[in-house]
Amino acid sequence: MQRGQVVLVDTNVVIEAFRARCWRAVSSHFAVEIVEKCYEEALTGDPLRPGYIVVDAAQLQMGLQKRHAVSAVQRAQVKARLTYPDALDAGETDLLAHTLGRSDAWIASCADRAAVNAALELGWEEHFISLEAMARAAGATPTLKHHFTDRWLSEVRTTYKLEQVLK
Numbered sequence: 001m002q003r004g005q006v007v008l009v010d011t012n013v014v015i016e017a018f019r020a021r022c023w024r025a026v027s028s029h030f031a032v033e034i035v036e037k038c039y040e041e042a043l044t045g046d047p048l049r050p051g052y053i054v055v056d057a058a059q060l061q062m063g064l065q066k067r068h069a070v071s072a073v074q075r076a077q078v079k080a081r082l083t084y085p086d087a088l089d090a091g092e093t094d095l096l097a098h099t100l101g102r103s104d105a106w107i108a109s110c111a112d113r114a115a116v117n118a119a120l121e122l123g124w125e126e127h128f129i130s131l132e133a134m135a136r137a138a139g140a141t142p143t144l145k146h147h148f149t150d151r152w153l154s155e156v157r158t159t160y161k162l163e164q165v166l167k
Helices: 011-019 023-029 034-043 055-063 073-080 090-100 115-120 131-137 152-164
Strands: 006-009 031-035 064-068 105-107
Touching: 006 011, 006 090, 011 034, 011 055, 011 073, 011 131, 023 055, 023 131, 031 034, 031 090, 034 064, 034 090, 055 064, 073 090, 090 115, 115 152
Parallel strands: 006 031, 006 105, 031 064
Antiparallel strands: none
């Protein structure tokens, strides 16, 4: 990972980066991109729900290099390639659908087991990183929830590989 590298982020990564106060560091270090559905999800939700994190729309927009629209055809293409496409939420589906058409050196950060498993199924193991790794590369040391750490991502990868061997 290097400064200026394209990183695609999902909704949960954005929300956790705001909660842990590392959004500015991460978005200054990387060329952060997002799909429209994840952008929309990050700015909505029930503010009365316990633990709700406010994502400042202006800060989010300032930290983004690009927002990508995803077509129904792209969604259908990614779903056709996955064993369990219904395990993904709309934002995760769009994130993976968008990556199908990329030929650059992108990386992505997602903290959902189903989405990481889908990425592994698509052969994108080396493309997925934790928010912890991104923050560390940006010089930040936030206290993150477990599923945003290198350890969690490693555990998910290992479990997926073991399940594939046992099939």
